[in-house]
Amino acid sequence: MAQYIVTGCYTPAAMKGMIAKPTDRETATAAVIAAAGGKLESFFLTTGETDFIIRVTTNDILKMLASLIAVGASGAVSNFKTVQCFTSAEFLQAQQAAGAIAAKYSSPN
Numbered sequence: 001m002a003q004y005i006v007t008g009c010y011t012p013a014a015m016k017g018m019i020a021k022p023t024d025r026e027t028a029t030a031a032v033i034a035a036a037g038g039k040l041e042s043f044f045l046t047t048g049e050t051d052f053i054i055r056v057t058t059n060d061i062l063k064m065l066a067s068l069i070a071v072g073a074s075g076a077v078s079n080f081k082t083v084q085c086f087t088s089a090e091f092l093q094a095q096q097a098a099g100a101i102a103a104k105y106s107s108p109n
Helices: 012-020 027-037 060-075 088-102
Strands: 002-010 041-046 051-060 077-085
Touching: 002 012, 002 060, 027 041, 027 051, 027 060, 051 060, 060 077
Parallel strands: none
Antiparallel strands: 002 051, 002 077, 041 051
16 A cells, blocks of 8 residues: 655634534545545644644545545645655665666766
8 A cells, every 4th residue: 555644724714613513524535535545644834834744545546536526625725735754664765776777777968
């Protein structure tokens, strides 16, 4: 399964709603990720440029993107950013493969 890091910001309307009726956003997030066939691996509220960071595993990035579209369309979240992440073991495999690929590369100089 591929892993992704997703960050985003709650809109002022969402924050107003959280004040009026506090809810567990991790549970809500896990439900929408599960509905898209993925699994929420971690959920953190953050300070700085974004309000949250989540790590998701999924075999279907298109369904994952569909879940982000649905959440974004709700007006509760903005500024989504999604990047694929890799384990140290996966990165080691990439480094090893890079040697064979580099041998085939011809520099433009």
